[in-house]
Amino acid sequence: MRSLRTLLAAGVVALAGLATPLAAPQAQAADPIVVFAAVSLKGALDGAVALYEADGGAPVTVSYAGSSALAKQIESGAPADVFISADLDWMTYLAEKNLVRADTERRLLGNRIVLIAPNDGAKPVAIGPDFALTAALGDERLVLCDLAVPCGKYGKAALETLGVWGSVEGRIAFAENVRAALAFVSRGEAPYGIVYATDAAADPGVAVVGTFPEDSHPPIVYPVAVTADSKNPAAAAFVDFLATPKAGAVFEKAGFTMLGERPTTN
Amino acid sequence: MRLEVEVRHLQGGFRLDAAFASDAAVTALFGPSGSGKTTLVNILAGLIRPSEGRITLDGLALFDAARRIDVPVHKRGVxxxxxxxxxxxxxxxxxxxxYGRRMAALAGRRGAADEFDRVVALLGISALLDRKPAGLSGGEAQRVAIGRALLARPRLLLMDEPLAALDTARKAEILPYLEQVAAETRVPIVYVSHSVPEVVRLAGTVVAMDHGRVxxxxxADKVIGGLDATASDDAGAVLDAVVAGEEADGLTRLDTNAGPLLVPAVGRPTGARLRLLVRARDVLVASEHPQGLSALNVLPATVTVIGAPHGAAVEVTLAAGSATLHARLTRRAVETLALAAGRPCFAIVKASTLADESAPPPPWLTP
Amino acid sequence: MTLDLTPEETTAIWLTLRVALVAVAASLPVAILVAWVLARCRFPGIVLFDAIVHLPLTLPPVVTGFLLLLVFGRRAPVGAFLAEHFGLVFSFRWTGAALAAAVMGFPLFVRAIRLSIEAVDRRLEDAASTLGAPRALVALTVTLPLILPGILAGGVLAFARAMGEFGATVTFVSNIPGETQTIASAIYTYTQVPGGDGPALRLTLISVVLSLGALVLSELLARRTRRAIGQTRP
Structure with missing residues (x-):
């Protein structure tokens, strides 16, 4: 909704600009910052954008989709100013092609993956090495995000680390994205699923029955960077704003952890 | 077989209010287009449900609004x-x-084993049996349609201008088959037409319709003879005739109830009975026996009625022999000849115009 | 690029064909019935009914998938009923993929049949009634043969749609190799992993060939049928 309103506002501004060419200097300064963001950021990022705009920042338009889709769109010339990925791989993918500005790249947020069950009195599951996931599933399936999306990769890594991947591999139902995974579990299609802590927190239909140890999978990092093709001078300022405590409060409320660190170039 | 009809129906802005009874082998529904003929046969078939009224066939109700009887189309046997x-x-x-045979068999009624072959022979369609309808001429298709309807073993056969879509040659091809059907199958026929010659040739009873009313x-001779000759080119008199003999020059001598007439060869044996349509527009009237005239047929007659003038035209009714003739004359001619009821005169009938309408006799009139 | 298919790809191809065929076969009677109602019946609310039938055409496939989950999920009203009384389970099964494919192709199927029903000369049906055929037999012996080309055309459209169905399927029954992973889902999976472009292209080529084959076959069948029922192409 929020981004729709921003888009409409941008449209109105553009129309006004067309209608009153004399007012051009101010109108051009308000070009919206186009942000391509991983879909798991929806909600929290909308809140941060609202704060940014309320503080007098440039208007922001956010396009949410899977990180891989967004990275490929940027690769083929989509007019994004800022890219926020749900994992480091797709940021690296663009960085290696010099499609993002290295000096603006930073590790913005952290997240956790959790085991969820339908919210109807599910019992907690003790997650540890060789835990009894297969037994808990019975003859039903474990919902995991597609291995192409970061959430799926982290889930698989955690299960491998804990030594249960081999036994549940054949019992997995892959969901196209995190939202679809949540739907499968909240609708009772599957007894368990693995999603981000933030998504589990946002869906009242599911309950968190266990959290995977942080060291069972690569750190879940949401990196952000300004794209190489961005012509919007306000893009860097927006990225900086996202790392401020003010924006951080919004993200932390949604279940993220603030990292705010700048990466070492490697 | 007696058909009794008395129905009222409102469709769009058109009101049909028709009643008639007939026990003829062929009943013609006759009238101009838009007079309600097709609506009426559709009601008889059960394809249209009238607002009120009743239809009985041999005393059995096909439809009776008062008794809430409405036999569905497929059970009417029509x-x-x-x-x-x-x-x-x-x-x-x-x-x-x-098709109709299979449906009858499904309903537990079976026709005679040779029925199919008889109908195919009757209609001359044995060479068409393995063709698809798309490959048939209009006349062939219509013959097949007649056969199809007959083979469903109907108690009543409705024909809605079955010749209207055909050219003159095709009409001439089918008419004899229709006569054969009427004669041989003993299925009563309701035949819709706006063509006077067709009606004269086929029908026993004529129901004339206009604006939704009978x-x-x-x-046939009474109804066709009663048509307004100033309004219709085809109006005229229907005469009963007997072939009296062949002349050496190819003409045929007929004895009619209006007097003897010479017509081009009709191809019927001496003694055969037939019906003639003598159109009013083809009859002239002379106050004295004409001399030096090419027309062969001059009949002594008496003026019986001078009709009301319509523009320049007047219909004059004549008594000739035991028959009634009609002549369409100009008002001026009536005045010049000083024609008046009771006045003797001569009716001049052109042989060639007779030939056009000379119909082979309806077989059921042949002794 | 070679066409040496991996077992997973072969499975996806056979599964796709099975899903598409079952989807078309199972929706055929329903499609004819609904098309008949839309073409022949007049009742208040028919416009709404028409709109509902066309819904899968206008909704994003993912939404259709989610609605299927709401109705046919294992805990959803219809889904639970079917599972309990008929042992028919859709959840994460190929049957669910067939259901999703059937629903997505349904509007196309109905549309084609409806058009052909509307094109039937109803005077032929009247003729059949006067020959003694009850209504049901008229439908069976006259109307049905005359709309055969429309059924065929609609079936092929629905089949093609089923072959390419992805969004609703993956939302409704996931993307499980050997169970619900059709060619379309497999292509999706391949395009999501680095180095997956080769297999993705291979499967794309196969699905193009299959779709073209189906369309050509249907055109040939349609021509034959039209000839057989005496219709000439304008």
Whole structure:
């Protein structure tokens, strides 16, 4: 909704600009910052954008989709100013092609993956090495995000680390994205699923029955960077704003952890 | 077989209010287009449900609004030959013909084993059996349609201008078959037409319709003879004739109830009975026996009625022999000849115009 | 690029064909019935009914998938009923993929049949009634043969749609190799992993060939049928 309103506002501004060419200097300064963001950021990022705009920042338009889709769109010339990925791989993918500005790249947020069950009195599951996931599933399936999306990769890594991947591999139902995974579990299609802590927190239909140890999978990092093709001078300022405590409060409320660190170039 | 009809129906802005009874082998529903003929046959078939009234066939109700009887189309046993043949395009001629038979068999009624072959022979369609309807001429298709309707073993056969879509040659091809059907199958026929010659040739009883109402009902000669000759080119007199003999020059001598007439060869044996339509526009009137005139047929007659003038035209009714003739004259001619009721005169009938309408006799009139 | 298919790809191809065929076969009677109602019946609310039938055409496939989950999920009203009384389970099964494919192709199927029903000369049906055929037999012996080309055309459209169905399927029954992973889902999976472009292209080529084959076959069949029922192409 929020981004729709921003888009409409941008449209109105553009129309006004067309209608009153004399007012051009101010109108051009308000070009919206186009942000391509991983879909798991929806909600929290909308809140941060609202704060940014309320503080007098440039208007922001956010396009949410899977990180891989967004990275490929940027690769083929989509007019994004800022890219926020749900994992480091797709940021690296663009960085290696010099499609993002290295000096603006930073590790913005952290997240956790959790085991969820339908919210109807599910019992907690003790997650540890060789835990009894297969037994808990019975003859039903474990919902995991597609291995192409970061959430799926982290889930698989955690299960491998804990030594249960081999036994549940054949019992997995892959969901196209995190939202679809949540739907499968909240609708009772599957007894368990693995999603981000933030998504589990946002869906009242599911309950968190266990959290995977942080060291069972690569750190879940949401990196952000300004794209190489961005012509919007306000893009860097927006990225900086996202790392401020003010924006951080919004993200932390949604279940993220603030990292705010700048990466070492490697 | 007696058909009694008395129905009222409102469709769009058109009001049909028709009643007639007939026990003729062929009953013609006759009238201009838009007079309600097709609506009426559709009501008889059960395709249209009238607002009120009743229809009985031999005392059995097909429809009776008061008694809430409305026999569904497929149970009426009413065959229907439409203006367009309406053959099933996906079936061969053979399967089209067999359709009604199969339905009758499903309902537990079986026809005679040779019925199919008899109807095929009657209509001369044995060479078409394995063709598809798309490959038939209009006349062939209509013959197949008639056969298909007959083979459903109807108690009543409706024909809605079955010749209207055909050219003159095709009409001439089919008419004899229609006569054969009427004569041989003993299925009563209701025949819709706006063509006077067709009606004269086929019908025993004529029901004349106009604007949704029955304006006349009775034997063909009475109803056709009663048509307004100033309004219709085809109006005239229907004469009963007997072939009296062949002349050496190829003409045929007929004895009619109006007097002897010479007409081009009709191809019927001496003694055969037939019906003639003598159109009013083809009859002239002379106050004295004409001399030096090419017309061969001059009949002594008496003026019986001078009709009301319509523009320049007047219909004059004559008594000739035991028959009634009609002549369409100009008002001026009536005044010049000082024609008046009771005045003797001569009716001049052109032989060639007689020949045009000279109909082979309806077989059921042949002794 | 070679066409040496991996077992997983072969499975996806056979599964796709099975899903598409079952989807078309199972929706055929329903499609004819609904098309008949839309073409022949007049009742208040028919416009709404028409709109509902066309819904899968206008909704994003993912939404259709989610609605299927709401109705046919294992805990959803219809889904639970079917599972309990008929042992028919859709959840994460190929049957669910067939259901999703059937629903997505349904509007196309109905549309084609409806058009052909509307094109049937009803005077032929009247003729059949006067020949003694009760209504049901008229439908069976006259109307049905005449709309066969429309059924065929609609079936092929629905089949093609089923072959390419992805969004609703993956939302409704996931993307499980050997169970619900059709060619379309497999292509999706391949395009999501680095180095997956080769297999993705291979499967794309196969699905193009299959779709073209189906369309050509249907055109040939349609021509034959039209000839058989005496219709000539304008």
């Amino acid at each position: 065959g229907y030959v439409f203006q367009e043949a309406r053959l099933f395009p996906h079936l061969s001629v053979r399967s089209n013909l067999g 304006v006349a009902c009775g034997p």
